[in-house]
Amino acid sequence: METVLEVSGLTVRRDGPGARPGRAPAAVENVSFDLPAESDTALVGPNGAGKSTLVQALLGVLPRDAGEVRVLGAPLTQAGRLPAAVRAQLAYLPQQVAIRGRFPLSVREFVALGWDPSGLQFPWARRRGRSAAVQQALAKVGCSDLADRLISELSTGQWKRVLLAFCVVRPRRLLVLDEAQAGLDPQATEQFHNLLFDLRRSEGWTVLQVSHDLAMVRRTCDRVLCLNRSLRCSGAPDHALSPGQLEALYGPGYVPYHHHHAPEPSLAPAPTPPVSPLPRA
Numbered sequence: 610m611e612t613v614l615e616v617s618g619l620t621v622r623r624d625g626p627g628a629r630p631g632r633a634p635a636a637v638e639n640v641s642f643d644l645p646a647e648s649d650t651a652l653v654g655p656n657g658a659g660k661s662t663l664v665q666a667l668l669g670v671l672p673r674d675a676g677e678v679r680v681l682g683a684p685l686t687q688a689g690r691l692p693a694a695v696r697a698q699l700a701y702l703p704q705q706v707a708i709r710g711r712f713p714l715s716v717r718e719f720v721a722l723g724w725d726p727s728g729l730q731f732p733w734a735r736r737r738g739r740s741a742a743v744q745q746a747l748a749k750v751g752c753s754d755l756a757d758r759l760i761s762e763l764s765t766g767q768w769k770r771v772l773l774a775f776c777v778v779r780p781r782r783l784l785v786l787d788e789a790q791a792g793l794d795p796q797a798t799e800q801f802h803n804l805l806f807d808l809r810r811s812e813g814w815t816v817l818q819v820s821h822d823l824a825m826v827r828r829t830c831d832r833v834l835c836l837n838r839s840l841r842c843s844g845a846p847d848h849a850l851s852p853g854q855l856e857a858l859y860g861p862g863y864v865p866y867h868h869h870h871a872p873e874p875s876l877a878p879a880p881t882p883p884v885s886p887l888p889r890a
Protein backbone atom coordinates (compact mmCIF):
# COMPACT_ATOMS: atom_id res chain seq x y z
CA MET A 610 0.00 0.00 0.00
CA GLU A 611 1.35 3.43 -0.97
CA THR A 612 2.36 5.80 1.83
CA VAL A 613 0.72 9.20 1.42
CA LEU A 614 2.34 10.96 4.37
CA GLU A 615 5.56 10.20 6.24
CA VAL A 616 6.41 12.14 9.39
CA SER A 617 9.69 11.49 11.14
CA GLY A 618 11.01 13.01 14.38
CA LEU A 619 8.80 16.11 14.06
CA THR A 620 9.37 18.72 16.77
CA VAL A 621 7.60 22.09 16.86
CA ARG A 622 8.02 24.90 19.37
CA ARG A 623 5.45 27.67 19.68
CA ASP A 624 6.98 30.92 20.81
CA GLY A 625 4.20 32.45 22.88
CA PRO A 626 4.46 35.84 24.59
CA GLY A 627 7.47 36.00 26.90
CA ALA A 628 9.21 32.96 25.39
CA ARG A 629 12.65 33.56 23.96
CA PRO A 630 12.62 32.62 20.26
CA GLY A 631 13.71 29.00 19.88
CA ARG A 632 13.61 28.43 23.64
CA ALA A 633 9.90 27.74 24.10
CA PRO A 634 9.13 24.21 25.26
CA ALA A 635 8.16 21.86 22.43
CA ALA A 636 4.40 21.77 21.72
CA VAL A 637 5.06 18.67 19.60
CA GLU A 638 8.11 16.53 20.27
CA ASN A 639 9.76 13.84 18.17
CA VAL A 640 6.60 12.57 16.50
CA SER A 641 6.87 9.89 13.81
CA PHE A 642 4.09 8.14 11.88
CA ASP A 643 3.01 7.19 8.37
CA LEU A 644 -0.39 7.39 6.69
CA PRO A 645 -1.08 4.55 4.26
CA ALA A 646 -3.24 5.41 1.26
CA GLU A 647 -7.00 5.28 1.83
CA SER A 648 -6.68 5.08 5.62
CA ASP A 649 -8.80 7.20 7.98
CA THR A 650 -6.58 8.14 10.91
CA ALA A 651 -7.77 10.05 13.97
CA LEU A 652 -5.46 12.29 15.97
CA VAL A 653 -6.73 12.45 19.56
CA GLY A 654 -5.47 13.91 22.83
CA PRO A 655 -6.34 16.43 25.54
CA ASN A 656 -6.74 20.18 24.96
CA GLY A 657 -3.36 21.74 24.34
CA ALA A 658 -1.80 18.37 23.44
CA GLY A 659 -0.40 19.77 20.18
CA LYS A 660 -2.84 18.25 17.67
CA SER A 661 -3.46 21.46 15.68
CA THR A 662 0.22 22.35 15.92
CA LEU A 663 1.14 18.96 14.49
CA VAL A 664 -1.22 19.16 11.51
CA GLN A 665 -0.21 22.75 10.76
CA ALA A 666 3.47 21.81 10.82
CA LEU A 667 3.03 18.84 8.55
CA LEU A 668 1.15 21.01 6.05
CA GLY A 669 3.87 23.65 6.19
CA VAL A 670 1.57 26.27 7.76
CA LEU A 671 3.76 26.37 10.90
CA PRO A 672 7.56 26.07 10.80
CA ARG A 673 9.09 22.98 12.38
CA ASP A 674 12.14 22.88 14.59
CA ALA A 675 13.25 19.35 13.71
CA GLY A 676 12.18 16.35 11.73
CA GLU A 677 11.18 15.47 8.21
CA VAL A 678 7.82 15.40 6.43
CA ARG A 679 7.17 13.81 3.05
CA VAL A 680 3.86 14.16 1.22
CA LEU A 681 3.32 11.68 -1.64
CA GLY A 682 7.07 11.10 -1.54
CA ALA A 683 7.97 14.81 -1.86
CA PRO A 684 9.89 16.42 1.02
CA LEU A 685 8.28 19.43 2.70
CA THR A 686 10.97 22.12 2.65
CA GLN A 687 12.02 23.95 5.81
CA ALA A 688 10.04 26.94 4.49
CA GLY A 689 6.91 24.77 4.27
CA ARG A 690 6.88 24.39 0.48
CA LEU A 691 5.83 21.41 -1.61
CA PRO A 692 5.89 20.97 -5.40
CA ALA A 693 2.72 22.56 -6.84
CA ALA A 694 1.45 19.21 -8.16
CA VAL A 695 1.72 17.70 -4.68
CA ARG A 696 0.28 20.77 -2.95
CA ALA A 697 -2.73 20.47 -5.25
CA GLN A 698 -3.44 17.03 -3.79
CA LEU A 699 -3.95 18.36 -0.25
CA ALA A 700 -7.12 19.67 1.32
CA TYR A 701 -7.10 21.16 4.81
CA LEU A 702 -10.01 22.25 6.94
CA PRO A 703 -8.63 24.21 9.90
CA GLN A 704 -10.31 24.43 13.30
CA GLN A 705 -11.34 28.02 12.60
CA VAL A 706 -11.66 29.93 9.34
CA ALA A 707 -12.58 33.53 9.99
CA ILE A 708 -12.94 35.09 6.54
CA ARG A 709 -16.64 34.97 5.99
CA GLY A 710 -17.44 38.36 7.48
CA ARG A 711 -15.03 40.02 5.11
CA PHE A 712 -15.96 38.87 1.62
CA PRO A 713 -19.35 39.35 -0.05
CA LEU A 714 -19.19 35.90 -1.66
CA SER A 715 -22.04 33.51 -2.23
CA VAL A 716 -21.67 29.90 -1.11
CA ARG A 717 -21.55 28.83 -4.76
CA GLU A 718 -18.76 31.33 -5.54
CA PHE A 719 -16.81 30.35 -2.46
CA VAL A 720 -16.88 26.60 -3.20
CA ALA A 721 -15.92 27.32 -6.82
CA LEU A 722 -12.66 28.83 -5.51
CA GLY A 723 -11.63 25.31 -4.49
CA TRP A 724 -12.05 24.02 -8.02
CA ASP A 725 -8.96 25.45 -9.73
CA PRO A 726 -6.31 22.87 -8.91
CA SER A 727 -3.01 24.55 -9.78
CA GLY A 728 -3.40 27.39 -12.20
CA LEU A 729 -1.51 25.32 -14.76
CA GLN A 730 -4.50 24.71 -17.00
CA PHE A 731 -5.96 27.03 -19.59
CA PRO A 732 -8.79 29.17 -18.22
CA TRP A 733 -11.46 27.50 -20.37
CA ALA A 734 -10.30 24.07 -19.18
CA ARG A 735 -10.53 25.28 -15.61
CA ARG A 736 -14.10 26.46 -16.02
CA ARG A 737 -15.27 23.32 -17.78
CA GLY A 738 -17.18 21.17 -15.34
CA ARG A 739 -16.81 23.66 -12.52
CA SER A 740 -20.45 24.49 -11.88
CA ALA A 741 -21.43 20.79 -11.97
CA ALA A 742 -18.61 20.02 -9.52
CA VAL A 743 -19.77 22.82 -7.19
CA GLN A 744 -23.33 21.52 -7.28
CA GLN A 745 -22.14 17.99 -6.56
CA ALA A 746 -19.93 19.11 -3.68
CA LEU A 747 -22.79 21.06 -2.11
CA ALA A 748 -25.09 18.05 -2.50
CA LYS A 749 -22.49 15.79 -0.85
CA VAL A 750 -22.54 17.94 2.29
CA GLY A 751 -26.30 18.54 2.21
CA CYS A 752 -26.01 22.25 1.37
CA SER A 753 -27.59 22.53 -2.08
CA ASP A 754 -30.21 24.89 -0.67
CA LEU A 755 -27.52 27.30 0.54
CA ALA A 756 -25.87 27.83 -2.87
CA ASP A 757 -27.04 31.43 -3.32
CA ARG A 758 -26.69 32.58 0.29
CA LEU A 759 -23.81 34.86 1.24
CA ILE A 760 -21.12 33.11 3.27
CA SER A 761 -21.41 35.90 5.85
CA GLU A 762 -25.01 34.83 6.54
CA LEU A 763 -24.31 31.21 7.50
CA SER A 764 -24.56 29.62 10.90
CA THR A 765 -21.41 28.04 12.31
CA GLY A 766 -22.51 24.51 11.36
CA GLN A 767 -23.58 25.59 7.86
CA TRP A 768 -20.19 27.29 7.38
CA LYS A 769 -18.43 24.07 8.42
CA ARG A 770 -20.38 22.14 5.79
CA VAL A 771 -19.57 24.72 3.12
CA LEU A 772 -15.86 24.54 4.03
CA LEU A 773 -16.07 20.80 3.62
CA ALA A 774 -17.68 21.28 0.18
CA PHE A 775 -14.73 23.57 -0.68
CA CYS A 776 -12.35 20.72 0.27
CA VAL A 777 -14.17 18.06 -1.77
CA VAL A 778 -15.09 20.05 -4.88
CA ARG A 779 -12.34 18.31 -6.84
CA PRO A 780 -10.40 15.07 -6.42
CA ARG A 781 -7.44 15.10 -4.06
CA ARG A 782 -5.33 12.53 -2.25
CA LEU A 783 -5.07 13.75 1.35
CA LEU A 784 -7.75 15.46 3.44
CA VAL A 785 -6.67 16.92 6.79
CA LEU A 786 -9.50 17.93 9.10
CA ASP A 787 -9.15 19.76 12.41
CA GLU A 788 -12.30 19.09 14.45
CA ALA A 789 -14.43 19.30 11.31
CA GLN A 790 -17.22 17.45 13.01
CA ALA A 791 -17.53 19.83 15.98
CA GLY A 792 -20.73 21.86 15.72
CA LEU A 793 -22.44 19.63 13.14
CA ASP A 794 -25.93 18.38 13.93
CA PRO A 795 -26.47 14.59 14.11
CA GLN A 796 -27.70 14.32 10.53
CA ALA A 797 -24.80 16.38 9.19
CA THR A 798 -22.40 14.31 11.31
CA GLU A 799 -23.69 11.11 9.75
CA GLN A 800 -23.50 12.64 6.28
CA PHE A 801 -19.96 13.78 7.03
CA HIS A 802 -18.81 10.28 7.99
CA ASN A 803 -20.52 8.68 5.02
CA LEU A 804 -18.83 11.25 2.78
CA LEU A 805 -15.40 10.45 4.22
CA PHE A 806 -16.09 6.75 3.77
CA ASP A 807 -17.10 7.25 0.11
CA LEU A 808 -14.12 9.49 -0.63
CA ARG A 809 -11.77 6.82 0.64
CA ARG A 810 -13.39 3.80 -0.92
CA SER A 811 -14.52 5.26 -4.27
CA GLU A 812 -11.96 7.96 -4.91
CA GLY A 813 -8.89 6.77 -2.98
CA TRP A 814 -8.62 9.70 -0.55
CA THR A 815 -6.64 9.41 2.66
CA VAL A 816 -7.98 11.16 5.76
CA LEU A 817 -6.25 12.53 8.86
CA GLN A 818 -8.72 14.03 11.33
CA VAL A 819 -8.29 15.70 14.69
CA SER A 820 -11.23 14.74 16.86
CA HIS A 821 -12.45 14.75 20.45
CA ASP A 822 -15.36 12.43 19.66
CA LEU A 823 -13.85 9.13 20.74
CA ALA A 824 -17.06 7.15 20.19
CA MET A 825 -17.13 8.29 16.58
CA VAL A 826 -13.41 7.67 16.16
CA ARG A 827 -13.90 4.15 17.47
CA ARG A 828 -16.74 3.59 15.04
CA THR A 829 -15.38 5.15 11.84
CA CYS A 830 -11.58 5.42 11.89
CA ASP A 831 -9.22 2.55 11.24
CA ARG A 832 -6.17 4.01 12.97
CA VAL A 833 -5.64 6.29 15.95
CA LEU A 834 -2.69 8.45 16.98
CA CYS A 835 -2.73 9.42 20.67
CA LEU A 836 -0.82 12.66 21.18
CA ASN A 837 0.13 14.52 24.28
CA ARG A 838 3.12 16.54 23.09
CA SER A 839 4.76 13.28 22.02
CA LEU A 840 3.02 10.29 20.48
CA ARG A 841 1.86 8.15 23.40
CA CYS A 842 0.34 5.32 21.46
CA SER A 843 -0.90 4.44 17.99
CA GLY A 844 -2.74 1.63 16.27
CA ALA A 845 -6.20 0.24 15.74
CA PRO A 846 -8.98 1.88 17.84
CA ASP A 847 -9.43 -1.20 20.05
CA HIS A 848 -5.83 -0.93 21.14
CA ALA A 849 -5.25 2.84 21.12
CA LEU A 850 -8.57 3.65 22.83
CA SER A 851 -8.45 0.91 25.42
CA PRO A 852 -9.25 2.09 28.98
CA GLY A 853 -5.59 1.79 30.00
CA GLN A 854 -4.31 3.83 27.06
CA LEU A 855 -7.02 6.48 27.56
CA GLU A 856 -6.14 6.87 31.22
CA ALA A 857 -2.48 7.22 30.25
CA LEU A 858 -3.44 9.88 27.68
CA TYR A 859 -6.07 11.91 29.54
CA GLY A 860 -4.87 11.32 33.09
CA PRO A 861 -5.81 9.14 36.04
CA GLY A 862 -9.52 8.92 36.74
CA TYR A 863 -10.55 9.21 33.10
CA VAL A 864 -13.52 6.89 32.65
CA PRO A 865 -14.35 6.19 29.04
CA TYR A 866 -18.05 6.22 28.30
CA HIS A 867 -19.07 3.64 25.72
CA HIS A 868 -21.96 4.31 23.39
CA HIS A 869 -23.59 1.13 22.18
CA HIS A 870 -24.73 1.93 18.65
CA ALA A 871 -26.34 -0.52 16.30
CA PRO A 872 -24.00 -0.95 13.30
CA GLU A 873 -24.69 1.63 10.61
CA PRO A 874 -25.79 -0.02 7.36
CA SER A 875 -24.01 2.62 5.30
CA LEU A 876 -20.64 2.23 7.04
CA ALA A 877 -18.59 -0.88 6.42
CA PRO A 878 -16.70 -2.25 9.46
CA ALA A 879 -13.31 -0.63 9.77
CA PRO A 880 -10.37 -2.89 8.98
CA THR A 881 -7.97 -3.33 11.89
CA PRO A 882 -4.37 -2.85 10.79
CA PRO A 883 -1.58 -4.09 13.04
CA VAL A 884 -0.56 -1.86 15.94
CA SER A 885 2.35 0.39 14.99
CA PRO A 886 5.37 0.37 17.27
CA LEU A 887 5.82 3.45 19.42
CA PRO A 888 8.55 5.82 18.26
CA ARG A 889 11.50 6.00 20.58
CA ALA A 890 11.29 8.84 23.11
Ligand SMILES: Nc1ncnc2c1ncn2[C@@H]1O[C@H](COP(=O)(O)OP(=O)(O)OP(=O)(O)O)[C@@H](O)[C@H]1O
Pocket residue numbers: 623624625626636654655656657658659660661662663
Ligand atom coordinates in the same frame (compact mmCIF):
# COMPACT_ATOMS: atom_id res chain seq x y z
N1 LIG B 1 -0.77 30.90 18.40
C1 LIG B 1 -0.09 30.32 19.40
N2 LIG B 1 0.99 30.91 19.93
C2 LIG B 1 1.69 30.33 20.94
N3 LIG B 1 1.37 29.15 21.48
C3 LIG B 1 0.31 28.52 21.00
C4 LIG B 1 -0.48 29.06 19.94
N4 LIG B 1 -1.48 28.21 19.67
C5 LIG B 1 -1.34 27.17 20.52
N5 LIG B 1 -0.28 27.36 21.31
C6 LIG B 1 0.22 26.44 22.35
O1 LIG B 1 0.68 25.25 21.73
C7 LIG B 1 0.32 24.13 22.50
C8 LIG B 1 -0.45 23.15 21.63
O2 LIG B 1 -1.66 23.78 21.21
P1 LIG B 1 -2.59 23.14 20.10
O3 LIG B 1 -3.58 24.19 19.68
O4 LIG B 1 -1.74 22.55 19.06
O5 LIG B 1 -3.30 21.99 20.94
P2 LIG B 1 -4.55 21.07 20.55
O6 LIG B 1 -4.18 19.70 20.94
O7 LIG B 1 -4.94 21.29 19.13
O8 LIG B 1 -5.65 21.63 21.53
P3 LIG B 1 -7.28 21.67 21.46
O9 LIG B 1 -7.78 20.28 21.66
O10 LIG B 1 -7.62 22.56 22.61
O11 LIG B 1 -7.67 22.26 20.13
C9 LIG B 1 -0.47 24.64 23.70
O12 LIG B 1 0.39 24.71 24.80
C10 LIG B 1 -0.91 26.01 23.27
O13 LIG B 1 -1.01 26.87 24.38
